Amino acid sequence: MKRISSFRRQRIAGPILVVAALFTIATAFGVASALPNAQLTITSGTSTLVSEGKAIFLRSCSSCHGLNAEGGGIAPSLIGVGSAAVDFQVGTGRMPLADMSQQAMQKKPLYNPQETAALAAYISSLAPGPASVINESLSYERDGNAAQGGTLFRTNCAMCHNFAGQGGALTNGKYAPSLMGVDPKYVYEAMVTGPQSMPKFTNATISTQEKLDIIKWLQAANHEQNLGGASLGRVGPVTEGLLGWVLGLGLLIGAAAWLAMKAK
Amino acid sequence: MKTSQKVAGAAANYVDERTGAAKWLKKNLTKVFPDHWSFMLGEICLYSFIILLLTGTFLTFWFDPSQREVVYHGSYLPLSGIHMSAAYDSTLHLSFDVRGGLLMRQIHHWAALIFMSAIVAHLFRVFFTGAYRKPREFNWLIGVGLLTFGIVEGFLGYSLPDDLLSGTGIRIAEAILQAIPVVGSYLAFFAFGGPFPGTAFIPRIFIVHVLLLPGLFLALITIHLMLVWYQKHTQYPGPGRTEKNVVGYPLMPVYMAKAGGFFFVVFGVTAFLGAVASINPIWLYGPYTPGQISAGSQPDWYMGWLDGLVRAAPPLETHAFGHTISWNILIPGLIIPGILFTGMALYPFIESWISGDKREHHLLDRPRNAPNRTALGVTAITFILISLLNGGNDIIATHFHLTINGIMWFTRIGLFTIPPIAFVITKRICLSLQRADRDLVLHGRETGRLVMMPNGEMLEVHEPISDAQKWTLTQHQTPGALPAPLPASATVGIKGKIRARLNRANAVQIPAPTLSDLKELGEAHH
Numbered sequence: 001m002k003r004i005s006s007f008r009r010q011r012i013a014g015p016i017l018v019v020a021a022l023f024t025i026a027t028a029f030g031v032a033s034a035l036p037n038a039q040l041t042i043t044s045g046t047s048t049l050v051s052e053g054k055a056i057f058l059r060s061c062s063s064c065h066g067l068n069a070e071g072g073g074i075a076p077s078l079i080g081v082g083s084a085a086v087d088f089q090v091g092t093g094r095m096p097l098a099d100m101s102q103q104a105m106q107k108k109p110l111y112n113p114q115e116t117a118a119l120a121a122y123i124s125s126l127a128p129g130p131a132s133v134i135n136e137s138l139s140y141e142r143d144g145n146a147a148q149g150g151t152l153f154r155t156n157c158a159m160c161h162n163f164a165g166q167g168g169a170l171t172n173g174k175y176a177p178s179l180m181g182v183d184p185k186y187v188y189e190a191m192v193t194g195p196q197s198m199p200k201f202t203n204a205t206i207s208t209q210e211k212l213d214i215i216k217w218l219q220a221a222n223h224e225q226n227l228g229g230a231s232l233g234r235v236g237p238v239t240e241g242l243l244g245w246v247l248g249l250g251l252l253i254g255a256a257a258w259l260a261m262k263a264k
Numbered sequence: 265m266k267t268s269q270k271v272a273g274a275a276a277n278y279v280d281e282r283t284g285a286a287k288w289l290k291k292n293l294t295k296v297f298p299d300h301w302s303f304m305l306g307e308i309c310l311y312s313f314i315i316l317l318l319t320g321t322f323l324t325f326w327f328d329p330s331q332r333e334v335v336y337h338g339s340y341l342p343l344s345g346i347h348m349s350a351a352y353d354s355t356l357h358l359s360f361d362v363r364g365g366l367l368m369r370q371i372h373h374w375a376a377l378i379f380m381s382a383i384v385a386h387l388f389r390v391f392f393t394g395a396y397r398k399p400r401e402f403n404w405l406i407g408v409g410l411l412t413f414g415i416v417e418g419f420l421g422y423s424l425p426d427d428l429l430s431g432t433g434i435r436i437a438e439a440i441l442q443a444i445p446v447v448g449s450y451l452a453f454f455a456f457g458g459p460f461p462g463t464a465f466i467p468r469i470f471i472v473h474v475l476l477l478p479g480l481f482l483a484l485i486t487i488h489l490m491l492v493w494y495q496k497h498t499q500y501p502g503p504g505r506t507e508k509n510v511v512g513y514p515l516m517p518v519y520m521a522k523a524g525g526f527f528f529v530v531f532g533v534t535a536f537l538g539a540v541a542s543i544n545p546i547w548l549y550g551p552y553t554p555g556q557i558s559a560g561s562q563p564d565w566y567m568g569w570l571d572g573l574v575r576a577a578p579p580l581e582t583h584a585f586g587h588t589i590s591w592n593i594l595i596p597g598l599i600i601p602g603i604l605f606t607g608m609a610l611y612p613f614i615e616s617w618i619s620g621d622k623r624e625h626h627l628l629d630r631p632r633n634a635p636n637r638t639a640l641g642v643t644a645i646t647f648i649l650i651s652l653l654n655g656g657n658d659i660i661a662t663h664f665h666l667t668i669n670g671i672m673w674f675t676r677i678g679l680f681t682i683p684p685i686a687f688v689i690t691k692r693i694c695l696s697l698q699r700a701d702r703d704l705v706l707h708g709r710e711t712g713r714l715v716m717m718p719n720g721e722m723l724e725v726h727e728p729i730s731d732a733q734k735w736t737l738t739q740h741q742t743p744g745a746l747p748a749p750l751p752a753s754a755t756v757g758i759k760g761k762i763r764a765r766l767n768r769a770n771a772v773q774i775p776a777p778t779l780s781d782l783k784e785l786g787e788a789h790h
Contacts, residue, residue, distance in 0.1 A: 102667070147344045154428060154550045158558040163428060164548045168559025169658040173667035176559065220342050221548070227360075228370055228542030236429060236558075238656040240543050241565025244377035248537055249308070249385060252378065255529045256304035259522055 053122025082129020083120035144216025298499035298512035308382035328354035329470035348551035371538035431552025572655030635694035
């Protein structure tokens with residue numbers, strides 16, 4: 001203590017403090033100024049992804065969606081649709097379209113995950129929009145409520161996708177696809193982007209929590225064992241009636257004919 | 265005599281002295297029934313009805329027919345904590361927490377589907393063979409009644425669990441009630457005890473489903489069977505079979521064993537289906553809420569054709585004097601079924617009016633020998649099948665990659681064009697089969713054996729068919745033998761002219777070979 005107080009009274013103390021202060025400020029400035037530098041590096045990484053995405057876009061999307069994704073007579077503008085829409089459409093193989101039929105069909109994806117991510121980066125660089133998600137970031141297992149999700153599903157989704165998510169018919173050959181075996185992230189992205197005939201469910205209509213509930217219920221329905229025996233497709237009484245006539249009455253008529261032959 | 269025989273004899277004697285049953289039993293146990301597989305279709309109806317009574321009784325032990333709101337806390341987790349009616353809650357409890365409950369529910373529902381399809385198959389057999397002709401018109405009417413009540417009973421049954429699908433069905437039933445002009449809305453209010461869905465409907469239909477209609481079924485089935493017993497069963501034509509006898513086996517022991525065994529076959533098939541195939545998985549549908557609906561909501565098949573007709577109807581409505589008439593529901597939901605069922609009930613009387621045939625018939629027609637009737641039946645079936653297909657148009661659209669609008673337009677046009685085409689084709693096929701029969705009788709069976717004559721001519725050897733076969737193929741009466749043509753007095757006026765025209769159409773037949781035909785041919789051959 002005594003040594004510090006004696007040092008404080010020496011003449012050299014003032015200049016040393018000034019140098020120390022300057023050094024501290026310079027270091028702080030250096031660190032602070034280094035941060036934008038680091039961000040620049042990341043931006044340059046994204047811009048590589050964006051330019052890769054743009055190259056893919058120009059090669060196989062622009063003929064319909066326009067050179068700047070502004071849309072055309074046969075395809076919508078992609079400005080502002082966000083990376084979620086790209087991840088859903090390209091990741092499930094719906095885009096690029098196989099043909100100009102009523103609706104884009106799910107098929108084997110044309111682009112691998114990296115290329116899809118590049119396309120998504122390019123589209124989201126044009127204007128902000130709903131962001132894509134990964135399965136692991138959806139905490140439906142922990143936070144979702146399956147029973148609540150079932151009620152929400154029956155209220156908002158079942159009128160097109162059927163009570164058990166088996167899909168259903170829409171007008172003029174369009175259809176709501178089956179949701180069985182669909183990745184949770186695609187279910188989520190479809191809800192936030194509203195692909196094709198599907199309405200967009202913003203957080204004001206169905207909150208993020210409720211989306212997790214729906215996904216949890218869908219996963220439960222997907223993995224539910226067939227409790228009453230063969231499920232007959234979970235499409236209701238049509239297949240039941242068919243089986244009743246063909247197998248039920250068929251077996252009984254067979255037995256009746258057999259009994260009549262026995263009597264002879 | 266053995267001791268056991270002595271004991272049995274004493275016991276039988278004891279009963280007989282007090283009831284006089286021996287004489288009655290002796291007469292009736294030896295009653296003869298003709299044998300054919302198609303005569304067992306009606307038995308399938310009877311046995312599945314018994315299965316329905318047994319399994320249905322089991323279900324009532326746990327089912328709570330109430331629309332009181334409860335919260336589910338049973339073992340099916342995806343519905344845990346959801347608000348629902350006590351009816352739905354108790355059906356879930358019955359399915360998952362009662363031993364054998366789900367199996368019983370499934371056997372009950374499969375037996376109901378088989379009950380209805382067996383009724384329809386039995387109806388086809390009776391219609392196409394002309395078994396409804398005098399003296400069996402009353403039994404035909406009872407049959408039509410059983411079919412109608414069966415449709416209602418089935419609908420009420422699957423409406424009871426108060427799941428999303430059944431609630432949707434009840435909503436449509438309410439709409440059909442409301443479509444009745446002027447009184448519709450009052451009828452709907454009366455049925456539901458207020459606005460839809462209310463709390464009165466499920467308890468009401470429960471008592472209709474488990475008491476009123478089953479009682480009616482029991483009564484009608486009893487009369488149906490008593491009439492069969494009293495009037496004796498019809499038989500297919502063949503050597504030795506006439507309008508005055510019945511050729512077959514006695515009730516005891518042949519039919520006792522056969523019918524008893526067949527009951528267990530029917531029970532086995534329904535139990536098998538109940539064990540291996542899911543039916544009406546109400547836990548997947550969820551509880552009924554008027555705000556929810558599922559894609560592909562369908563009724564059971566026996567209502568499906570009605571649904572298909574309603575789906576095909578274009579949106580037509582008239583507003584007049586403060587009332588709305590919904591033609592799009594009134595016509596397909598009430599008028600067309602009304603015409604179909606009234607026409608079906610009156611058909612025996614209409615046919616006898618057209619042909620002027622008032623005689624008793626105990627020998628069945630082979631369908632080809634009544635071309636008009638067969639063609640009319642196929643026409644009606646075609647109409648119903650097209651409607652039924654449209655009832656499942658959404659399932660067909662998704663599973664066969666078709667457009668639902670295309671199926672609907674196919675139905676709208678097909679309902680009017682395909683049945684008449686089916687009529688013409690069926691009538692032609694019947695007449696062709698008659699020609700084939702005639703050829704078979706006159707020229708014998710084609711053996712496929714070719715013979716070369718000394719002059720180089722190639723001939724196929726024909727083998728004469730047996731006399732029994734000849735009898736079967738020629739026993740039917742050709743129109744000349746019928747009381748028709750109608751007397752001139754019966755064909756006056758518009759009604760008479762229609763009757764005469766229909767009578768002529770009805771009488772189109774290929775004449776069956778006569779004895780003189782055969783003789784002539786025999787002389788020509790030799």
